[in-house]
Amino acid sequence: MTDDSEDYVYDEVSGEWLPASALKPIEAAADAPFEVRDSVGNLLADGDQVTLTKDLDVKGAGQTLRRGTLIKSIRLTGDPQEIDCRYDGIKGLVLRAEFVRKR
Incomplete structure (x- = not known):
C-alpha cells in the first residue's frame, strides 16, 4: 500500500x-525583491530626490503640488507603484511612481 x-x-x-x-x-x-521605476524607467531607491511630472491635487490637504516640485529623500513602500515622501505641510504623502522623475 x-x-x-x-x-x-x-x-x-x-x-x-x-x-x-x-x-x-x-x-x-x-x-x-521588487523594483520601483519612475515615469521614464529610472530605478528608484530610498533617499533619492524626485521631481513631479504633472500637477497633483493632494486629497485632504487642500493643496496642489505643481509640476517640477522637488521631493527630497523618498522611501520605498512594499508596493512597486508607490513611494512615501515628505513635503512641507503635508504629512504621510504617498505618490505614484508614474508621476515622478528621478533627479
Whole structure:
C-alpha cells in the first residue's frame, strides 16, 4: 500500500487549499525583491530626490503640488507603484511612481 497523502495548506490570497509543494514557489515569488521605476524607467531607491511630472491635487490637504516640485529623500513602500515622501505641510504623502522623475 502506498501513501499518497500530502499536506495541504490554506492559501489566504487565493482562498484555496493547495498542496504544500505547490505553495513554495508562490511564497518564493512573493519574497522576491521588487523594483520601483519612475515615469521614464529610472530605478528608484530610498533617499533619492524626485521631481513631479504633472500637477497633483493632494486629497485632504487642500493643496496642489505643481509640476517640477522637488521631493527630497523618498522611501520605498512594499508596493512597486508607490513611494512615501515628505513635503512641507503635508504629512504621510504617498505618490505614484508614474508621476515622478528621478533627479
